[in-house]
Amino acid sequence: MIEINEIEMMHAAYRKLYEIENMIRYFISKRMEEQYGPYWFKKALKLHQRIPPRSLIENLYIYELERSFLRIYPPFKDLPPAFFSHLHTIYPIRNRIAHSRPLTCEQADSLGKSHSYITKCIS
Numbered sequence: 001m002i003e004i005n006e007i008e009m010m011h012a013a014y015r016k017l018y019e020i021e022n023m024i025r026y027f028i029s030k031r032m033e034e035q036y037g038p039y040w041f042k043k044a045l046k047l048h049q050r051i052p053p054r055s056l057i058e059n060l061y062i063y064e065l066e067r068s069f070l071r072i073y074p075p076f077k078d079l080p081p082a083f084f085s086h087l088h089t090i091y092p093i094r095n096r097i098a099h100s101r102p103l104t105c106e107q108a109d110s111l112g113k114s115h116s117y118i119t120k121c122i123s
Helices: 004-036 040-047 062-070 081-098 105-122
Strands: none
Touching: 004 040, 004 062, 004 081, 004 105, 062 081, 081 105
């Protein structure tokens, strides 16, 4: 039987992950629109001669958001290295959550710290 503490911890972890991923999507969309206008998805790709991502931004995984936008476009050059360190900390935790594997206390704490840092950076 699953312990109530584990259920509560995983519920909180999923909420944090959901918030991070969707805040990053919003942050990307907002900054790209500010820089390139309302049709930024097509305009930025053409201007910077980039291959489009495999899907629309709403359907990209968090690591694809980094690779397809945060690391390559000028509106994100001001993100500090610590932002990316926290983002990379989340990747294996995200996979555990996505596959319904319980987190350790250390992973839950790490997710909490990364959540705080990332949300402060992009809000």
